[in-house]
Amino acid sequence: MPRAGARSARPGPVGRGSPVRRTSRDIRTANRYQVLRQIIAASPTSRQELAAATGLSLATVATLVGELLDLGMITEVGFEDSAGGRPRGLVAVNAPGGALIGVDLAETYVRVELFDLALNVLARAEEDVRPGESRPEQVVGHVATAVGSVVARAGVEGARVLGAGVSMPGQVDRDTGVCAYAPNWDWHDVPLLDLLAGHIAHPLYLDNPLRACAVAELWFGAARGHGDAVVVNLGTGVGAGLVLGGAVHRGVSDSAGEWGHTTLVLDGRPCHCGDRGCVEAYTGAPGIMLNLRELSPDSPLLRADDQTATIDALARGVRAGDPVAVKVLERTARCLGAGVAGLVNLFNPEVVVLSSWVAAAFGEPLLDGVRAAVARHALRRPLAATRIVLSPIPTDPVCLGAATFALEGALQSAGKGAERRAVGNRR
Amino acid sequence: MPRAGARSARPGPVGRGSPVRRTSRDIRTANRYQVLRQIIAASPTSRQELAAATGLSLATVATLVGELLDLGMITEVGFEDSAGGRPRGLVAVNAPGGALIGVDLAETYVRVELFDLALNVLARAEEDVRPGESRPEQVVGHVATAVGSVVARAGVEGARVLGAGVSMPGQVDRDTGVCAYAPNWDWHDVPLLDLLAGHIAHPLYLDNPLRACAVAELWFGAARGHGDAVVVNLGTGVGAGLVLGGAVHRGVSDSAGEWGHTTLVLDGRPCHCGDRGCVEAYTGAPGIMLNLRELSPDSPLLRADDQTATIDALARGVRAGDPVAVKVLERTARCLGAGVAGLVNLFNPEVVVLSSWVAAAFGEPLLDGVRAAVARHALRRPLAATRIVLSPIPTDPVCLGAATFALEGALQSAGKGAERRAVGNRR
Ligand SMILES: [Zn+2]
Ligand SMILES: [Zn+2]
Numbered sequence: 045m046p047r048a049g050a051r052s053a054r055p056g057p058v059g060r061g062s063p064v065r066r067t068s069r070d071i072r073t074a075n076r077y078q079v080l081r082q083i084i085a086a087s088p089t090s091r092q093e094l095a096a097a098t099g100l101s102l103a104t105v106a107t108l109v110g111e112l113l114d115l116g117m118i119t120e121v122g123f124e125d126s127a128g129g130r131p132r133g134l135v136a137v138n139a140p141g142g143a144l145i146g147v148d149l150a151e152t153y154v155r156v157e158l159f160d161l162a163l164n165v166l167a168r169a170e171e172d173v174r175p176g177e178s179r180p181e182q183v184v185g186h187v188a189t190a191v192g193s194v195v196a197r198a199g200v201e202g203a204r205v206l207g208a209g210v211s212m213p214g215q216v217d218r219d220t221g222v223c224a225y226a227p228n229w230d231w232h233d234v235p236l237l238d239l240l241a242g243h244i245a246h247p248l249y250l251d252n253p254l255r256a257c258a259v260a261e262l263w264f265g266a267a268r269g270h271g272d273a274v275v276v277n278l279g280t281g282v283g284a285g286l287v288l289g290g291a292v293h294r295g296v297s298d299s300a301g302e303w304g305h306t307t308l309v310l311d312g313r314p315c316h317c318g319d320r321g322c323v324e325a326y327t328g329a330p331g332i333m334l335n336l337r338e339l340s341p342d343s344p345l346l347r348a349d350d351q352t353a354t355i356d357a358l359a360r361g362v363r364a365g366d367p368v369a370v371k372v373l374e375r376t377a378r379c380l381g382a383g384v385a386g387l388v389n390l391f392n393p394e395v396v397v398l399s400s401w402v403a404a405a406f407g408e409p410l411l412d413g414v415r416a417a418v419a420r421h422a423l424r425r426p427l428a429a430t431r432i433v434l435s436p437i438p439t440d441p442v443c444l445g446a447a448t449f450a451l452e453g454a455l456q457s458a459g460k461g462a463e464r465r466a467v468g469n470r471r
Numbered sequence: 472m473p474r475a476g477a478r479s480a481r482p483g484p485v486g487r488g489s490p491v492r493r494t495s496r497d498i499r500t501a502n503r504y505q506v507l508r509q510i511i512a513a514s515p516t517s518r519q520e521l522a523a524a525t526g527l528s529l530a531t532v533a534t535l536v537g538e539l540l541d542l543g544m545i546t547e548v549g550f551e552d553s554a555g556g557r558p559r560g561l562v563a564v565n566a567p568g569g570a571l572i573g574v575d576l577a578e579t580y581v582r583v584e585l586f587d588l589a590l591n592v593l594a595r596a597e598e599d600v601r602p603g604e605s606r607p608e609q610v611v612g613h614v615a616t617a618v619g620s621v622v623a624r625a626g627v628e629g630a631r632v633l634g635a636g637v638s639m640p641g642q643v644d645r646d647t648g649v650c651a652y653a654p655n656w657d658w659h660d661v662p663l664l665d666l667l668a669g670h671i672a673h674p675l676y677l678d679n680p681l682r683a684c685a686v687a688e689l690w691f692g693a694a695r696g697h698g699d700a701v702v703v704n705l706g707t708g709v710g711a712g713l714v715l716g717g718a719v720h721r722g723v724s725d726s727a728g729e730w731g732h733t734t735l736v737l738d739g740r741p742c743h744c745g746d747r748g749c750v751e752a753y754t755g756a757p758g759i760m761l762n763l764r765e766l767s768p769d770s771p772l773l774r775a776d777d778q779t780a781t782i783d784a785l786a787r788g789v790r791a792g793d794p795v796a797v798k799v800l801e802r803t804a805r806c807l808g809a810g811v812a813g814l815v816n817l818f819n820p821e822v823v824v825l826s827s828w829v830a831a832a833f834g835e836p837l838l839d840g841v842r843a844a845v846a847r848h849a850l851r852r853p854l855a856a857t858r859i860v861l862s863p864i865p866t867d868p869v870c871l872g873a874a875t876f877a878l879e880g881a882l883q884s885a886g887k888g889a890e891r892r893a894v895g896n897r898r
Contacts, residue, residue: 295819306813386733392722429724
């Protein structure tokens with residue numbers, strides 16, 4: 045059973061919890077991530093190109109490429125002529141060499157996507173989670189149904205599924221798989237991983253949407269190739285996934301990234317966290333609705349309590365030049381920009397990515413407003429070093445990121461297997 | 472000449488700028504740091520105790536201890552009985568095995584301390600930098616005089632000095648040694664390291680006070696043994712040195728940690744950075760003086776424009792129960808606590824250290840106020856994982872941290888030498 049191994053595996057590269065955990069195996073795992081990431085980005089490619097792109101030595105790249113070939117994750121695809129020299133062997137990602145499942149377990153729905161190794165979506169399923177259906181067994185039942193459905197629809201054998209990553213909005217202990225607290229469903233200390241494992245036979249990896257979006261940007265989006273990046277999630281909640289030194293930063297109790305509850309306006313608006321004046325209270329979807337309500341209490345753009353409909357109406361209004369919608373966007377971008385400037389000053393990152401559905405809905409006008417506000421608020425030197433961009437990921441970044449946790453987990457376990465084999469051979 | 476090697480050396484462990492720079496040499500350097508740190512903390516000690524304390528294997532510890540013995544940084548000091556087993560060899564730091572110089576180049580003074588390898592202060596010198604004496608050549612002259620003075624007073628041979636770390640408040644490029652900008656002296660693109668190297672023959676390491684305080688806490692203070700820590704500097708300026716994954720985080724253009732200019736009160740007080748409502752405008756020494764002036768414009772605690780005297784008067788007032796002083800402290804702690812709660816939520820660190828002269832002046836009453844405010848503002852899970860403490864470092868943390876940069880640099884160069892020797896032996 046792969047589950048037992050997977051549940052205690054920490055897919056994150058180069059353990060960041062404590063300096064004592066950093067080992068040469070972590071380095072090898074991180075290098076393996078980097079090489080596969082580059083092959084997925086630029087197939088077909090040569091070992092020489094990979095060495096140039098990653099900064100690793102040609103010998104190291106050759107070893108890692110050999111491992112990935114053995115795992116069936118990549119494949120040899122012929123040769124290219126090199127001017128005057130020997131023809132160079134080319135490798136490419138072996139898309140059908142395995143399947144990955146990404147589960148976006150959200151407040152009101154479960155979305156599941158099944159990917160091939162090139163991270164193309166092969167099948168998709170969605171289940172509603174209705175109010176009153178939020179007991180752990182019920183939610184897990186929805187996940188199991190949707191996972192079974194995508195595996196059947198994609199027509200892949202179960203054995204080809206390398207793992208399933210599950211993102212859920214709550215406090216999750218990645219080591220024990222216990223959800224300590226999920227405010228929306230009032231879960232306390234739910235052994236979620238054990239419950240899921242009762243229905244799903246694939247290796248399972250549990251994490252939260254903040255980090256799913258960050259790892260998706262790190263592998264496939266705007267943070268690829270960058271050591272230090274901040275992925276700002278704008279949805280109902282607001283957070284910042286931190287990529288530091290090329291890996292997702294988790295914090296000592298797996299709860300880093302709760303940027304939405306940074307004080308922006310001391311003694312300002314009440315926030316649902318119990319505090320006042322938090323960034324989220326001005327820039328999360330409910331905060332943006334309140335920005336609208338304060339400006340124009342009877343605005344036809346307001347869709348009662350429907351966040352998605354109101355944000356969509358506002359975004360359309362901005363594009364049509366509706367002055368109220370434009371004002372709401374300005375106010376929102378100004379608050380967000382003041383907050384993001386703080387992240388730029390603090391981390392001095394290479395890139396700040398605006399991600400999640402609210403950022404996608406507003407698009408360029410929000411980006412322009414945020415860039416202008418950050419330029420007013422940030423210090424010159426870190427500002428000059430930072431690009432601020434919209435997430436370029438075209439699909440659900442949470443599903444993609446969850447599937448990436450499964451991919452990282454498979455690469456990490458593969459390393460352990462290779463070491464065991466190496467030890468065995470020496471005997 | 473050691474200088475040329477040292478100036479391009481990056482003393483920071485495990486390169487954090489980009490994932491491509493992470494190598495097994497970085498790991499070895501980080502492990503060497505960790506073992507020496509532990510020996511300094513707990514001399515005499517055995518290889519077995521070191522392995523237990525660091526989490527490294529006994530074989531790795533034995534190799535690293537051998538290297539440190541070869542370098543003369545530690546020494547064998549006999550044996551201890553282990554119950555029933557073979558007596559264990561003990562090692563201790565070899566305090567006279569080398570000397571380290573730490574330079575705190577501040578707005579109005581140059582303070583230089585010379586340390587032995589146990590980081591005891593052997594000699595100290597201070598020079599005033601008067602207004603109108605702030606041309607680079609003049610400032611460098613003061614540094615050279617003070618460095619010469621401590622070496623002479625301590626009676627160490629120049630050859631025993633392993634290096635000098637220089638902390639200066641400005642934007643410093645550690646690779647080129649150029650100070651891009653120092654606002655207090657209006658320096659622009661000053662080749663500081665070259666100027667210093669014209670007078671000082673020891674390997675030189677340049678950085679800023681924020682990171683000097685962070686590395687001092689990491690080696691000798693409250694961050695020792697912790698992977699993730701935030702060192703909040705409270706002085707004239709306010710910043711946050713970030714220890715992430717056991718190393719100081721520098722950011723992509725060496726300017727991470729500028730936490731003082733995070734917006735705390737949108738559209739609040741003007742800040743000298745040109746923005747409004749920054750954390751520093753409420754919690755730096757001038758901000759605290761303004762807190763006092765707003766509450767009691769004619770307070771006898773106000774000492775005109777003398778920050779140090781006013782902060783000292785306020786601190787005495789708090790201890791004596793003066794109601795105005797107590798109110799000012801409450802207001803300051805409240806602002807600082809709201810800001811620190813944001814750092815706790817964002818990083819989920821093991822420890823937050825309050826450092827620098829304003830924190831030292833107020834001491835426990837400030838700590839109590841900050842802890843109470845953080846408890847009101849932070850989320851429960853990261854709050855539960857974080858301790859908030861005053862810096863336990865009894866001397867100038869900036870000098871100590873600057874000397875530590877020199878120690879890290881010496882350990883890193885030693886590693887390169889060892890590798891060169893190993894390669895040479897193979898031939
Ligand atoms: Zn909040
Ligand atoms: Zn400011």
